[in-house]
Each structure stands twice: as structure tokens, then as C-alpha cells.
Amino acid sequence: MSAPDPLDAAPRQQWSRLGFVLAASGSAIGLGNIVFFPANAYRFGGGAFYVPYLVALLLVGIPLMIVELALGQQRRRAYPQALAAVSGRRGEWLGWWALANCAVVTLYYVTILAWAIGMAVAALGGLWRPEVATPGFDAATMPNPAGSFYRLVSGPWPLLFVALVWAANAWILRRGTASIERAVKVFVPAMWGLMVVLLLRGLTLPGGLDGALCLFTPDLAGMADPAVWQGAFSQIFFTLSVGFGVLTAYGSYLPRTSDTVNDALTVSLLNCGFEYLAGTAIFAILFAFSAVPQASTVAMMFFVVPHGIAQLPGGPVAVILFGVLFFVLLLMAGLSSSVSMIEGVVSALLDRFELSRRRAVLVVCAAGALAGSLFALPFIVDSGTASNGTLGLTLLDLVDHWAFSYGLLLVGLSQCLLVGWGHGAARLREGINASSSWRLGRWFDLLVRWVAPGIVAAILLSSLGQEVGGGLYGASYAESYAPGWAWLAALPVLVPLVWLALAVGLASRLARTSRPRRARLLLLVAALTGGPSVASELVLEAPGGPVAGREATVRWQSREGPPSVRLVAVHQPRSRVARRETLGSLAPGEGLRWVPSQAGLVTLVAEADGAPVTLPQPLDVSVRWARVPWSGVAVLAIAGAILFGGAAVALRRALRDGDRLPDGAGIQPPGST
Ligand code: TRP
Numbered sequence: 001m002s003a004p005d006p007l008d009a010a011p012r013q014q015w016s017r018l019g020f021v022l023a024a025s026g027s028a029i030g031l032g033n034i035v036f037f038p039a040n041a042y043r044f045g046g047g048a049f050y051v052p053y054l055v056a057l058l059l060v061g062i063p064l065m066i067v068e069l070a071l072g073q074q075r076r077r078a079y080p081q082a083l084a085a086v087s088g089r090r091g092e093w094l095g096w097w098a099l100a101n102c103a104v105v106t107l108y109y110v111t112i113l114a115w116a117i118g119m120a121v122a123a124l125g126g127l128w129r130p131e132v133a134t135p136g137f138d139a140a141t142m143p144n145p146a147g148s149f150y151r152l153v154s155g156p157w158p159l160l161f162v163a164l165v166w167a168a169n170a171w172i173l174r175r176g177t178a179s180i181e182r183a184v185k186v187f188v189p190a191m192w193g194l195m196v197v198l199l200l201r202g203l204t205l206p207g208g209l210d211g212a213l214c215l216f217t218p219d220l221a222g223m224a225d226p227a228v229w230q231g232a233f234s235q236i237f238f239t240l241s242v243g244f245g246v247l248t249a250y251g252s253y254l255p256r257t258s259d260t261v262n263d264a265l266t267v268s269l270l271n272c273g274f275e276y277l278a279g280t281a282i283f284a285i286l287f288a289f290s291a292v293p294q295a296s297t298v299a300m301m302f303f304v305v306p307h308g309i310a311q312l313p314g315g316p317v318a319v320i321l322f323g324v325l326f327f328v329l330l331l332m333a334g335l336s337s338s339v340s341m342i343e344g345v346v347s348a349l350l351d352r353f354e355l356s357r358r359r360a361v362l363v364v365c366a367a368g369a370l371a372g373s374l375f376a377l378p379f380i381v382d383s384g385t386a387s388n389g390t391l392g393l394t395l396l397d398l399v400d401h402w403a404f405s406y407g408l409l410l411v412g413l414s415q416c417l418l419v420g421w422g423h424g425a426a427r428l429r430e431g432i433n434a435s436s437s438w439r440l441g442r443w444f445d446l447l448v449r450w451v452a453p454g455i456v457a458a459i460l461l462s463s464l465g466q467e468v469g470g471g472l473y474g475a476s477y478a479e480s481y482a483p484g485w486a487w488l489a490a491l492p493v494l495v496p497l498v499w500l501a502l503a504v505g506l507a508s509r510l511a512r513t514s515r516p517r518r519a520r521l522l523l524l525v526a527a528l529t530g531g532p533s534v535a536s537e538l539v540l541e542a543p544g545g546p547v548a549g550r551e552a553t554v555r556w557q558s559r560e561g562p563p564s565v566r567l568v569a570v571h572q573p574r575s576r577v578a579r580r581e582t583l584g585s586l587a588p589g590e591g592l593r594w595v596p597s598q599a600g601l602v603t604l605v606a607e608a609d610g611a612p613v614t615l616p617q618p619l620d621v622s623v624r625w626a627r628v629p630w631s632g633v634a635v636l637a638i639a640g641a642i643l644f645g646g647a648a649v650a651l652r653r654a655l656r657d658g659d660r661l662p663d664g665a666g667i668q669p670p671g672s673t
Helices: 017-028 031-043 047-075 079-122 146-153 157-173 177-203 208-216 226-240 246-251 260-288 297-310 315-352 357-376 391-434 443-470 475-480 486-512 515-520 545-549 630-657
Strands: 131-133 141-143 536-541 552-558 565-571 579-586 591-594 600-608 619-623
Touching: 017 177, 017 246, 017 260, 017 315, 031 047, 031 079, 031 226, 031 260, 031 297, 031 315, 047 079, 047 208, 047 226, 047 246, 047 260, 047 391, 047 443, 079 146, 079 157, 079 246, 079 297, 079 315, 079 357, 079 391, 079 486, 131 146, 141 146, 146 157, 146 297, 157 177, 157 315, 157 357, 177 208, 177 260, 177 315, 208 260, 226 260, 226 391, 226 443, 246 260, 246 315, 260 297, 297 315, 315 357, 357 391, 391 443, 391 486, 475 486, 552 565, 552 579, 565 591, 579 591
Parallel strands: none
Antiparallel strands: 131 141, 536 552, 552 591, 565 579, 565 600, 600 619
16 A cells, blocks of 8 residues: 555545446447447458457457556546556656647547537438539539538538537536536437437348348458457557546546446446447448448548438438437537546646646637647648548548557557556556455456557557558658648658657656656755855755655755754644654754655754754745555545445435435535536
8 A cells, every 4th residue: 555645635526336337438439439440340351350359358458448447546546647656757757648649639539529510410401412512622513421521621610610519528527527427327328329229220221230240250361460450459449448548537536446347347348339239230231232331430420321321211301310310429429438538638637736627627628629620620632532632631630640540559558568567567456456346367467567568569560660661651642632732741741740749748748847856856955054155954855756755864964053953844834733743863964764754744944952943944845755644544444435335325326316416426626616
């Protein structure tokens, strides 16, 4: 057990049981399930994909979800802070780096949702007209729905929709878990309901079942291609929401007593169950109309599936109904995911700065809306749409390639190494087992230390190899840019550079002035006698930083002045209950080992002959490490047991009574309302 951290003193928001399951599965279930999965499954050969997919789920997906949830749950902090608590500054840096990547992905994820709003509106009518004149594109008339989509993205409306989706996210996040729960209680059941409707429609189409079977027929030969495995592992990372620390944020709002293994299994299996339904439904609809699924997610979502829907029997009413249903489904699934990504960032900022939730949410969402507008830029840079058509789409494609394909896996890999080797998988496992009914064996350590990082490293290396061999991603687009946009050929180089600079810069900036470091910088030098030279001073040395050290040395350096001093620690000097603790005597040049008995502000005082030696400045130390105050732990545990036990009883009642939250389940941090 490590020493309690002062951060623990602040009450943290907490999920209700049902609320957590809904919110975490809502995070996992998103565009990844409805669009990316069928697109990837088709691209990688359906049956060849499903087996690697299941292997990825078992070997990497579920173990990593356990790790991420456990980090949050055990440390009760957002990702960077939780990683810092288990592996110091490197961990914190990795945490911010992950969130910087997450922020970038969120920017375009939200833009895709903005387009979904546009398409949902179009689905009320315009989307189903056979062809639509799309100004600015070569093919002045394009077959719908592609025509409608290009008309949408080359106009100004998406900019408004981007702002709208960010506003919706801000609204859902405004009160943290309480307001998230309220939203997911509507979205998640509705999502499942709409998915089932879509599935029934798909399977009852002539030929629909064959499409679904195509997805599940294993294809052993296809599995020999490493690209299939890479696709499967990337898909698992994305669909489970692991790799960006988002689940750590959600896990940090779990009570410590929550069953981690069971939580991870519930969320993973719910997610993959939904994906299974979605894959079946989409494959059924597409194959019934021999529409070709496309690897490009944008195409899949905005042309191919709508193209299938357009041919549904039942006349215009059925088409409009299912069309609107599809885009509303995407929106709900997407919103419950984007909310989690933004919460990942917001929670980290809240744990890092003294900020009110309201302000943090506002700042993040306003910045997001501004930056996210980049991906909705309507300039037509390629009228043939070979390089995606508009500037926004081109940017999206390039950014997605780097932040998603590389960022996600890099974070996953580093996390395995830091937690598995640095902190120790066995140590983490002990903590997990302490709260889980299904105990993890040693195989878990093996997975986290060897198997998962090994596989992820192999995937990263092989895709990097392909990158080097096959030319920079997106470079071939240059041939299709319209005159005047030729400079865009620089983007394939610029985007990865900016991505790296931004993510690395942000991480370093945010991790640099972290609490541990700041506390270490509090080494205060005080001159006793006048004159320019320092004659005597109290020096605090905290090797390895306060988090790692848990002890410090206080040195008395004196060339003149009293022969020896008594060192006194005044705890919480600015409170009304300042407590004096005599630490011992010090002769000049001597150091005293000091294990602070309590966290918080401490003023160190030197006394000689019972009177304080005047220092020009008080030696104030902000202690973030301390001896374990067992009595405090006991009170915390008993109070916690009463609170959590009470919450569990209340939850049972809440489930019986309907939607009422258990008492204490929505505790707000100070300043959040
Ligand atoms: N899992 C979500 C989906 O399938 C997307 C998502 C939400 C995500 N949070 C994440 C992906 C965190 C990676 C990391 O659409």
C-alpha cells in the first residue's frame, strides 16, 4: 500500500453501478462498432478478420482494459496522475501524451458526428433523390448519397454542426458523472434498440443472412497476412476505447470496491456483442443489395450504407425511416463515446490544476469547437474526390492515420511496459484481485509484460516498415489536387510533424510543472545574517522527488551563528490547528532525515535556546508524501465501507425504484456547481 495522497482528501465524483456500466459501454460502443468494424472486417476479408479479432480481444483488449480501469480505480485519478502514481514522471508524461493524441482524435471524431447531423437532416428527403448536382465537383451530378455528402461537406453547414456537437458534449459533461449518467441512460438503451431494429430489417432481406454468414466464416489462408492481424488489433484498441487513458478517467470515478475484472469483462463483452450485431446488420443490408462495403470509413458511413438503405422495400416511408434511424443511431453512439474522450482530458486538467469543472469543460469544448472546425473546412481541393475532395476531409484522413494508427498503439505499448515492468504486473494484479471476485492468475502478468507489448511492437514495426517501403502516407494524393492547391502536397509530411510536435510539446509542457517537481523545487535557501554571502541556511533535500522519496533530509548550514539548532516542523501553519513537532537537533553541516508524518503545508523552523532563529523567509514545504497515517486509513476505510456499502444498498433500491441515483453517488468536487 502506498501512502495516501492529499488528493484523496477531496471527494471525487462517483458513478452509480448502472451508470458506470452504461457510461463505460457507451464509451466503447461508437462509430468504431457501427462503421469501422464492418469496414475493417470487409477490408480484411470477413472470416479472416474475425479470428484475429477474437484473439486480439482476449490477448490484448481485455487485459489492457483491466489495466486501464484498475489504474483509475486504484489511484482515483485521471490518466496522467494515475500513471505518475505508479511510475513517476515518465508515467505522467506518457499520460499527457496519450491525452494529446486523444484530443486530436476527438477533434475529427466530433466532426464526423457533425456530418452525421447533416446527413440525418438530408435523410428526411434530399438524400434519396437519384442524383444531386454538387457544385464544384467534376461530376456536376453525382449519384446519391455520395452527391449529398459532398454537397454537405463543401458547404458551410458542418461548421455550425461542429459547434452544435461540441455544445452537446459540454452540456452532457457539465456536471460530470451525474450529467453523463443522465445522458447515457437514454442513449445506450436507445442504441441497442435501434441496432436490433436494423438487424431484424437486414436479416429479413432476401440474401441478408448470406451477407452475415460471410462475416463469420473463418478464412485460414487470409489470416497469414500480417496486415489482417494489424487491422484486428487496431480495431480492438479503438472499439474498446483502450489506449488513450479514457477508461482510467471513467475508472477513477468507481468506488475502490468495484469488481475490476467483472467491470472490464462486462464492458468488453457488451461492446463486442454490440459490434457483432452491428457487423451482422450492416453486412446483411449491404450484401442483400450487393453494395460493396468500403474500407474508407467515411465512404462506408455516408455513401455505402445509405445506398443500401435507399433500396429497402416499403417505399419512401421505409427508406426515410431507416435512413434517419441509421444516422440518429450513429449520433447517439458517437456522442456517448466523444463524451468519454473529452472527459479523459477534462478529468486530467481537473486533477492537475485548481479549476472548476464548469470552466474546464467550457475551455476544452470551446477550444475543441475551434480546432475541430479545421476538419469541416469546406474548400474543394480535389474536384474528383480522389484525395477526399475537401481540405477538411484530406486533413482528417492524414491526422487519422497518425494519431489513430500510431498514437493509439504506441500508448498501449508504453503503458504495458511501464505498468508491467516498471510498476510490476504482479503488484497491479494484487490490487485488482483484492477487489475482484474472479481472480487473475500469473498468466495476467505474462500477458501484460510479454504478449501484449510483443504483439503491439510487432504491429508497429511492420506498419512502419510498410510506410518506409511504400512511401509516406497520402503522398500519392498530390496528383489529384486542383491547381492552386498544389502546396497541399506538403501535408503528408507536415501533418505527422505537427502531430508529433504538438503531442510531445503538450505532454512535456503539462508534465513539466507537475506537482512532484514543483514540490522538489521548494528547496528554500534562507540567509541568517545580513550581508551578501549566505552564512547559515536550512536546506531541504528530497531525493528522487517527493512522490518517490517519502523522506527528505534537512541540512543546517552555518558558518557563524548558534552552534546547534533544534528543528521544528509546524504542520498546517495557516490553519487554526497548527501542530508543532520537534524533529531533533542539528549541528552546523549536519543533515537530519525527515519522514513527514502528515501531508500538507509544513513550515520548518530552527530554534536556538528556545527562541526561533529568524530566517529571512519561512521555510515552507508543501508535503505530498508522508508516513502512512494508519488511523486516518482506518477512518477512511470505515467511512468508505459505510458509504460504499450504503451506496450498494441504495443502488439496489434505486434499481428497484427506477432511475433514482443512490445517495452519495453524485458527489461533486468543490466548485463544480
Ligand atoms: N470506442 C469508441 C468507438 O468505438 C471510440 C472511443 C471512445 C475511443 N473513447 C475512446 C477510442 C478512447 C480510443 C480511445 O467509436
